[in-house]
Amino acid sequence: MTDSKATLIAQDIAEKIRHKQFKVGSFLPSENQLTKLYGTSRETVRKALEQLNSLGMIQKIQGKGSMVLDLGRYSFPISGIESFAELNKSLGMNAETKVLNLTKTKMLPGLFAEKFPQEKQNEGIYLERLRLLANEPAVLDCDFLFTPPIAELPLSAAQNSIYQYLENDLGLEVSYATKTITVEKATENLRRKLALENDMVVLVASRSFLSDTTPFQLTLSFHNPAKFKFVDFARRQNIKPQ
């Protein structure tokens, strides 16, 4: 899967925004200028701008141009599909991952059966990781990776980036995820592992899918409420959700 011209242009513009070559509050070069700059058609430039628009990086204003928006400095957003490793790298945080458990199983662990009641898959890999920020426990990630398509998970992949292993080594195409965020009562085990001050915990439950719509991963992320922050960008829709 090689990136399209439109995506390459979007990445280039995003990079220039990050490097302050295009400044927040100012307008990008016009679509005609970008068309000449990148040597493509205008529709291709427009597809690139549409990607940046939907990410909240620019706002298009008819008759005027495309303004660079201020996304703010997000302290650890959980929006989108990104692994902890990717976030840590791109934000340069002092984060650490401790793998607590990595085992194959032929039965869906009870924890997952409870939170994903309609789930049928039962063979897979159970993974438990504690995430530390500034040497303090912040998140307990429990993953269940489906076998197939994932037969093995090297400890190094669990330690670093699962997604990198799935995409680069196994050639799987990670595509989308559904997530829910709720607040739950913490078990004694959780209280201890996350050093919670009271018995509440934030649960981010997600089910992730490959591009052929196969589910491949369930994740239960237990966050220390005091350290939890979810950042979102949303555009007003003219299509009602299902």
Add this chain to the structure above:
Amino acid sequence: MTDSKATLIAQDIAEKIRHKQFKVGSFLPSENQLTKLYGTSRETVRKALEQLNSLGMIQKIQGKGSMVLDLGRYSFPISGIESFAELNKSLGMNAETKVLNLTKTKMLPGLFAEKFPQEKQNEGIYLERLRLLANEPAVLDCDFLFTPPIAELPLSAAQNSIYQYLENDLGLEVSYATKTITVEKATENLRRKLALENDMVVLVASRSFLSDTTPFQLTLSFHNPAKFKFVDFARRQNIKPQ
């Protein structure tokens, strides 16, 4: 602002998915067939499908077709930009709104000054509403609407849908919002109004903008943790956030 052909097609397909004319797990008619059906070019059909794709309603699979996804029956999602009134209507819930306060002010209330430290605007309308679900308090919404562009807010608009009033009566174009979700310690006032069992509350803070990038609204939504649920759909990005 009239809808484009692509948006009309997307709305039509979404409607057909909702009415089970196109079923979850099956493929939509091919792009060529849709092109004939709607009497447009293929690119226009593709723009319609892209809208449904980004909402998580379909998944495109090369060589096969566009599969209808199961979004699940979300119990009160807070994703996207939708007003409580719109959600209530589209989901047919037993919800009620009590307007507790609606006053003009020349100073940004301290509550907002604290949660949005960089905010400069000070003249506006303060609105406080309690949302009840099944006759139990679920959310306390505190809004600050900027003057200008919003000079007045009729009680009926506060009672029903603010967005409907802004878009239909004032002709404003609501475009996007940034939100953060955190867990905070509840004040005694909040404990009482939301009938909280303990002293934690979920805070959804959002800043909303018009299509010309003017901010027009700050919202602090305090949720009873026991009734809070946030549902999200996310696609894997090939562009890094800013």
Add this chain to the structure above:
DNA sequence: AAGTGGTCTAGACCACTTC
């Protein structure tokens, strides 16, 4: 009037899946 973005088209060629 000139420049900006918004929409739409008809056609081309490619990559992937299925038969």
Add this chain to the structure above:
DNA sequence: AAGTGGTCTAGACCACTTT
């Protein structure tokens, strides 16, 4: 080989903003 989606183009016309 035929059908599917993925990409890209060159051009047209419209709506809005600015001068």
